[in-house]
Amino acid sequence: METLSVHPKNKKQLDAIVAVLNALDVAFEKEGDSPYDAKFVAKIKKSRAEVVGGKTTAVKPSDIWNLD
Secondary structure, three states, X not given: OOOOOOOOOOHHHHXXXXXXXXXXXXXXXXXXXXXXXXHHHHHHHHHHHHHXXXXXXXXXXXXXXXXX
């Protein structure tokens, strides 16, 4: 089956979603807040998007110290 990520805006929405899932006997897991700083997470997401967009630079291991 597929996995869904749901992002309720408030506790009322969260409670309603949990109630529906329980009523339908759907298994789910709750995840807490991320242990990482929001700015750090944003930087990682930006970097991943750059990689997907092909905005990377390849460096040969022999040239690692010659980046002039």
